[in-house]
Structures are given as structure tokens and as C-alpha cells.
Amino acid sequence: xxxxxxxxxxxxxxxxxxxxxxxxxxxxxxxxxxxxxxxxxxxxxxxxxxxxxxxxxxxxxxxxxxxxxxxxxxxxxxxxxxxxxxxxxxxxxxxxxxxxxxxxxxxxxxxxxxxxxxxxxxxxxxxxxxxxxxxxxxxxxxxxxxxxxxxxxxxxxxxxxxxxxxxxxxxxxxxxxxxxxxxxxxxxxxxxxxxxxxxxxxxxxxxxxxxxxxxxxxxxxxxxxxxxxxxxxxxxxxxxxxxxxxxxxxxxxxxxxxxxxxxxxxxxxxxxxxxxxxx
Amino acid sequence: xxxxxxxxxxxxxxxxxxxxxxxxxxxxxxxxxxxxxxxxxxxxxxxxxxxxxxxxxxxxxxxxxxxxxxxxxxxxxxxxxxxxxxxxxxxxxxxxxxxxxxxxxxxxxxxxxxxxxxxxxxxxxxxxxxxxxxxxxxxxxxxxxxxxxxxxxxxxxxxxxxxx
Numbered sequence: 001x002x003x004x005x006x007x008x009x010x011x012x013x014x015x016x017x018x019x020x021x022x023x024x025x026x027x028x029x030x031x032x033x034x035x036x037x038x039x040x041x042x043x044x045x046x047x048x049x050x051x052x053x054x055x056x057x058x059x060x061x062x063x064x065x066x067x068x069x070x071x072x073x074x075x076x077x078x079x080x081x082x083x084x085x086x087x088x089x090x091x092x093x094x095x096x097x098x099x100x101x102x103x104x105x106x107x108x109x110x111x112x113x114x115x116x117x118x119x120x121x122x123x124x125x126x127x128x129x130x131x132x133x134x135x136x137x138x139x140x141x142x143x144x145x146x147x148x149x150x151x152x153x154x155x156x157x158x159x160x161x162x163x164x165x166x167x168x169x170x171x172x173x174x175x176x177x178x179x180x181x182x183x184x185x186x187x188x189x190x191x192x193x194x195x196x197x198x199x200x201x202x203x204x205x206x207x208x209x210x211x212x213x214x215x216x217x218x219x220x221x222x223x224x225x226x227x228x229x230x231x232x233x234x235x236x237x238x239x240x241x242x243x244x245x246x247x248x249x250x251x252x253x254x255x256x257x258x259x260x261x262x263x264x265x266x267x268x269x270x271x272x273x274x275x276x277x278x279x
Numbered sequence: 280x281x282x283x284x285x286x287x288x289x290x291x292x293x294x295x296x297x298x299x300x301x302x303x304x305x306x307x308x309x310x311x312x313x314x315x316x317x318x319x320x321x322x323x324x325x326x327x328x329x330x331x332x333x334x335x336x337x338x339x340x341x342x343x344x345x346x347x348x349x350x351x352x353x354x355x356x357x358x359x360x361x362x363x364x365x366x367x368x369x370x371x372x373x374x375x376x377x378x379x380x381x382x383x384x385x386x387x388x389x390x391x392x393x394x395x396x397x398x399x400x401x402x403x404x405x406x407x408x409x410x411x412x413x414x415x416x417x418x419x420x421x422x423x424x425x426x427x428x429x430x431x432x433x434x435x436x437x438x439x440x441x442x443x
Contacts, residue, residue, distance in 0.1 A: 043291075047393065054396040064334045064344035067397040104335040104343055106417050116304065119416035146349045146371075178442075179349045179372035181395040238371065238394050238431075239442060271395045 002079075002134040004279060006086025009136070012277050013074075013095020016140040018103050019275035021064050024055040027208045028185070028247065028272045035183060035244040044242035051237070051270055062103070066271040069105040070142030072096045072124030073202060079133035089126055092138070097122040108145075127199060139206060139276040147184070147269040150176035153198055156261040162222070165190075165263055170229050172265040173246065178239025181269035185209070186230065186249045189264040191256035200252040201266035206274055209248035223249045237270075283366065283388045286432045288439040293427040294390075298327045298369065300421035302348055305412055306356040313363050320411030320420055324364035330371075332417040333407075334397075342404045342423075344397030347371040350389070354378050361385040373442045374434060383438035390430040403428045 024032075029052070036048035058065040074092055078084070100107070100121035107119045124140075131137075152172040156165060169188055176184065189200025216224065226249040236242035247270065256262065286292070299321055301309065312319055330350050334343030350370030357368065358381035366387055371394040374382075382389055393400060403425050411420040434440045 050393045050396050050399060054393070054399040057402075058344070058398040061340075061398070063337065063340070063398040063401060065398060066395050067332060067334050067344040067346050068348070069334060069344075101335075104337040106332065106334040106343075108332070108417060117414070119418070149349070177373060179351060181371070238391055239373065269395055 001081060001083045003083045003085055004136065006084060006088065006091035008279065009084070009088065009091040009138070010095040010098065012138060012279055013092050013140065014099035014102065016138060016275045016277055017072075017096065017099025017105070020140050020142050020273045021069055021103065021105055022062050023059045024065055025272060025274060028270070029055055031209065031247040032183070032270060035247065039242050039244065041236075041240075041242045044236050044240050047237040047240065048244075064105055065273060066144060066269070067106055068144035068146060069100065069108065070144050070273070071109065071148070072100075072122070073141040073143050074124050074126045075129070075139040075141070075203065075206070076126060077129045077131045077137040079135045080130050081134040082136055084136075092126055093123045096124045135278055137276065137278045139274060141202070141205065141274040143202070144181075144269055144271065147176070147180035147267045150180050150267045151198070151201070151265060153194060153262065153264045155194060156263055158259060158261050160261055165261075166222075166226060166229065168263060169226055169249075169265055170233070173230050173235075173267065174233055176267050178235055180267055181271065182235050182237055182239070182246070183244040183270050184246045185268040185272045186226070186246050187266040187268065188249065188251040189254075189266070190251060190262070191254040192262060193256075194262050194264075196254060197262035197264040198266070200254060201264040204250040204252040205266060205268050205272060207250040207252070209250055219251050219253065223251050283386065284436050286388060286435055288432050288435045288441045290432045292430050292432070294430055295426045295428070296424070298329045298423050298425055298428070299410075300331045300333070300423060301328045302330050302332050302418050303352055304415050304418045305420050306353050306360075308412060310356045310359050313359055321422065322364075323360060325366050326364070327367035327369065328360070328365065329369040329423070333421075336407070340401070342401050342407050345401050345404065346397035347392050347394055350374055357381060361387045369430065379434055379438055379440060382434050382436065386436045388432065388436055389434040391433045392428065392430055400428070
């Protein structure tokens with residue numbers, strides 16, 4: 001059986017902390033560049049340029065892309081034929097702790113959500129999944145809270161029309177308005193249970209979105225029509241309008257119960273950061 | 280920035296001078312201090328506050344990433360601060376109707392700055408000093424000297440707003 005030491009996982013997480021916070025994802029960056037090029041409103045174009053320039057400066061000078069270095073969300077897929085020597089969750093949180101400290105990121109985590117105070121770098125929120133094989137795949141998504149605060153969940157009737165669901169998703173973006181740093185990436189989870197739909201919505205943010213593959217699937221068509229409807233809201237960067245209110249809509253689905261239809265929306269700001277490593 | 284009456288919503292400008300960083304928990308404490316008639320950590324009269332919580336300061340840098348945070352979370356505290364002499368605020372996003380009315384009443388001004396551009400904005404900071412509430416960590420009150428800090432007037436002293 002293949003073995004891996006927990007210390008190796010800690011080192012990998014430290015590396016992910018650096019990559020995710022300093023270098024904007026290539027698909028996000030190219031979507032932002034595309035938005036900048038196609039924008040005609042001069043002021044909005046200038047704002048989009050500042051966003052693209054900010055990403056370049058962050059990468060060049062090893063500065064955080066955004067001061068909100070997020071609640072670190074970690075998706076882990078562990079191969080069932082891999083033996084981990086040590087405590088996996090502890091190793092991940094230690095990587096977060098050391099990485100955030102090493103790279104001078106922000107200590108945004110309060111240990112007690114009600115009493116507040118005593119801000120630190122960790123823990124993160126860890127989602128563990130067991131898969132086939134003997135590898136471990138770790139993805140770090142530092143999630144800023146300006147946009148996390150705009151998350152929404154609705155338990156629809158199983159007979160709900162697709163139009164009602166679309167209205168709910170568009171309304172969630174409208175509600176976020178200009179507060180959460182548009183242009184957004186909109187993650188949507190459909191199905192499962194209340195909790196699982198919300199995890200899917202978050203996970204949907206990890207889907208690469210540079211191009212829609214043809215022919216479009218039913219979900220692909222839904223994503224495309226939602227993106228069109230959201231961009232008609234005319235919110236735009238900092239609420240100043242223009243063509244781009246969202247860069248992408250990503251949907252993930254899962255089977256659900258005959259009595260229900262959970263739909264969860266998780267919005268990301270334009271600084272959608274994530275990094276993945278496979279060991 | 281003495282004659283703020285001349286600025287109109289939508290106008291873009293570059294500010295050089297002193298601004299004070301304060302966000303959620305610092306606002307709660309400032310308002311408590313006002314209510315209890317305690318001494319404030321900086322003179323509110325004529326001051327500009329910046330809703331921000333920078334990262335830790337990297338080696339050889341003046342400050343880390345330091346973009347604006349969502350202003351609406353400060354809405355409940357803002358009218359009290361304006362009443363006590365606060366002049367301006369810098370953040371991102373729209374404000375409540377109460378804040379807009381208070382800005383008009385007390386002749387204040389609300390600016391927005393480049394949202395999600397914390398690395399870029401760090402280049403406009405010349406000096407940083409922690410002046411109060413150090414125990415709040417990233418929410419401590421800081422005094423910043425800024426140069427050519429980019430601003431857009433979002434709500435002007437007459438109550439005019441870019442958000443309609």
C-alpha cells in the first residue's frame with residue numbers, strides 16, 4: 001500500500017496557499033481580459049483594467065490579490081489505497097496556519113463565531129471525499145466573505161418550473177448587487193439535500209469556465225441562459241454598469257428526493273482564487 | 280479636503296492625506312465610546328474613515344493588500360459617527376437610506392474605491408500606524424498616509440448618489 005507522511009501534505013498545502021492567493025486562476029484572468037476588451041463604457045473599462053492590473057501586480061510582487069484572503073475551504077479526495085501516516089486534518093490546518101503566516105496573508109478567522117475576538121489564520125473548512133486509487137488530490141479555495149455573505153438556499157417544491165429556479169438564481173445576484181465585487185462567478189448546486197446542494201454550489205466555483213463545449217448539454221444551456229439574464233441586470237464592476245455582471249454561471253447537480261428540489265447559490269467575487277495539487 | 284460641497288456623485292478624484300482604517304468591530308467600539316462619552320482614539324471631526332482590513336505586512340513592504348470591504352455592514356453605526364463630526368467614508372457598495380439621509384444632514388461624503396484591487400491600492404499608501412484596538416487584529420484602527428488614492432464620489436453632501 002502506498003504511504004504518505006502527513007508532513008508532506010502540510011508542505012503541499014503551504015504551496016497551495018501561495019499559489020491560490022498570489023496568482024489568479026488562468027480561466028478567471030482570461031474571462032476578465034475578455035470582459036475588459038469587449039467593454040465600451042469608458043469608466044467601466046478602466047475598472048476592469050484595474051482588476052487585471054491588480055492580478056498582474058499581485059503575481060509579480062507576491063502580494064495577496066485581495067486583502068480578504070478568505071475562509072480557507074479545502075476539498076480533499078483521498079484514494080482508498082493510500083495510507084496516510086499521521087493526522088490528515090491536522091496536517092491540512094497546519095499547512096494553512098504556516099502558509100498564511102509565511103506569506104503575510106490575513107488572520108481573518110475568529111475561533112468563536114459568537115464571542116468573536118482572537119483572530120487567527122486557521123482552521124479552514126475541510127470537505128473530505130474517499131475515491132478510488134492511491135493518490136490524494138487537494139484543492140484550496142480561499143473564499144472571501146463579502147461574497148460568501150450573499151449565499152442563498154431555497155428548498156423548491158418538486159413540481160417547481162425551471163423558470164422559477166432561474167428567477168431565484170438571478171434574484172440572488174440582484175440581491176448581491178454591487179456589494180460583493182462583481183463581475184461575479186455564480187456557483188449553483190441543484191439536488192441532494194440542503195447541506196449537499198450548498199457544497200455543490202461551492203464546488204461549482206472550481207469548474208473551469210473559459211469556453212462552453214459544443215454541443216451544449218441541458219445544464220450547459222441553462223448556464224448560458226442564466227449568464228445572459230444576469231448580465232442584463234446591468235450591475236457591472238462596482239455597480240457602475242456595463243456588459244459584464246457575471247463572468248460565468250457554473251451548475252452542479254445531484255439526485256434528490258421525490259418530495260423536494262434544493263437549490264443553493266454561492267457567489268464568488270471576481271477574485272475567484274483556487275489551486276489544486278495531486279500527490 | 281475642506282470644501283466637500285463641491286464634489287458631485289460620479290466624480291472621480293485622487294486623494295492625498297490622512298485616512299483612518301476602521302471596520303466592523305472597530306465601528307461597534309467607536310459608537311460605544313461615543314455613547315459612554317469616552318475619549319475616542321482619533322478626532323472624528325473632519326476625518327475620513329476607510330472600511331478595510333489589510334493583510335499582514337510582507338517583508339520590505341509598507342502594507343499588504345488593502346482594498347475596501349463591504350460598506351453596508353457599517354450602516355448601523357455610520358449616522359452616529361457622522362453626527363459626531365465624521366466627514367467622509369471610503370468603501371465599496373451601496374448604503375442604506377438612513378446613511379444617505381445622514382450624509383445629507385451632516386454634510387458628509389461617501390466614496391468608493393477599486394473593489395478587489397488590494398494589491399494595486401497598496402501602492403498608494405505611504406505610511407501605516409496602528410493607533411487603537413490592537414487586540415482586534417486585522418480590525419484594529421490604523422492611521423494611513425495616502426498618496427493619489429483613487430476615489431469615486433458615490434454619495435455627495437447633497438444626498439446625490441451614483442446608485443440612483
